[in-house]
Amino acid sequence: MVYLDFEQPIAELNEQLEKIKEVQTKGDVDVSTTIKDIEKQIAVKIKEIYENLSAWQQVQVSRHPQRPYTLGYIDYITDDNSFIELHGDRNVGDDKAMIGGMGSINGESVMFIGQQKGINTKMRQYRNFGMPNPEGYRKALRLMKMAEKFNIPVVCLIDTPGAFPGLEAEERGQGEAIARNLIEMAQLKVPLVCIVIGEGASGGALGIGMGDKVFMMENTWYSVISPENCSTILWRSWDHKEEAAEKMKLTSQDMLELGLIDGVIKEPIGGAHADPEKAFENVKNAIINSLNELRDIEPQKRVASRIKKFSTMGHCEEA
């Protein structure tokens, strides 16, 4: 288990628990009541910590190294053996930071698209830390257009620290790739459900994020820039990242209150990494409910209300 800094009290209690359990296996003393007591203390502590997370702590949870990633969700959500991963943008290559493919949920075909992070050091590099290149966005668009052709709904799972700011990414038009996705998603004729499952950083997240329904899982963030980079630019130092996180209103609850997302998906107590199956189940239910709601709406109406939703975002005043 990896503990975040603010989870240290939980780590300490778990350590105590392990020690007591060792005593028990030696078999001399009955410590079962002590064990129960510590377990109870742990549960209370987790609840206490997780019910009072600061914005910055939520950012930390969204990046927890044991947090489940896109393929984990897809594997659980789709019917057994139904998912087939599809590769490539048919132009430059296959982006490992952006995955996609078709599977079924209760027999209904769904196109899944999402940024993918790696589960260990080697895989993190292989997945480019979940930072897609332009071909990732173009692969996503290819799959969306294909889904549209066959009248298959699209589900996007968002988890990225941003679109990759590399030299080749610039050469191949990172900006154009994201922009193209935005204008195409606006007009996509099939239902489009987008869920932030980890990090929702800027254009790199929005590039697969213009859904009829946009959800954030409870302990995720979504904004125009990471709190660290915001701190660096506005305060000229990394030290204000906690304050930046607070000010930017980037948590799921803030985003809901700002009217920029359609709902928050609950996470198990202790975060998605504490009980991934529970997290998967909650996401699956949100997808099923949304698709049920969106399926029977006429495509033109669905597109019109999607455009209307995004067109009214913002806050201006008249002088």
Next chain:
Amino acid sequence: MGWFKRMKDNIATPTIAKKETPEGLWHQCKKCKTMMTAEEHKENLWVCPTCEHHERINSTEYFSFLFDGGKYSELSPKLISGDPLKFEDTKKYKDRLKAAKAKTGLTDAITTGYGKMEDVDVVIACMNFNFIGGSMGSVVGEKISRAIDHCIKYKKPFILISKSGGARMMEAALSLMQMAKTSAKLSLLAEAKLPFISFLTDPTTGGVTASYAMLGDINISEPNALIGFAGPRVVKETIGRDLPKGFQTAEFVLEHGFLDYIVERKDMKAKLAQSIRLFMN
């Protein structure tokens, strides 16, 4: 335009003349350091006659030579930024807005208007880099949105001159969503089969590049303009070495297939008007 005459004059710009002319009436080219009078610089559309450096200009200047006779009607002139997040870093966002207004006399980082260009009806939106770095916040998104509504209602083509460091951080996710908003509106303009000409000027980066600036039916730029998604410093940090010469210039972006052409400012109006005539034939 007296292009050559001025070139000669500049070479001969005497220091005596400089002394005799009040401060502020002189312009020194940022690139080649040539001195010229502000009046000469303006007559040359703020382009250096010696090295052809295109000085950064804003909506007031672009509108002065793009609209016939410099005449246009401004759209949504009263729209101003609120402070929805009550944002404060080292300064309050409210104070930043006040300071930007006082400095520029503008209401936000974009001005939109309609009028004639070589007798053709056009709507032009132009970003103001001098207003908080041309950053895209709610007002920029809403003004573009309303300008597009005007285009659709009156069947007019849309020209958008970008000049921006990207999103306005003080509006956080509200700023991010302006990318979605403007792109969604542009999809309606496309449905209406009205041309959208995106003119990318120095600099166009970040969320602006990753939304409307790259979505023109044709994308145009000025010589040597900086155009990119990630800023050059960020790219340099990512790759850990120096950037190749000419990286992210308009010429580089043209070469990689993301611009249709580059035009010098003196030819900008004629070429824009001709492009629109061909579309609206």
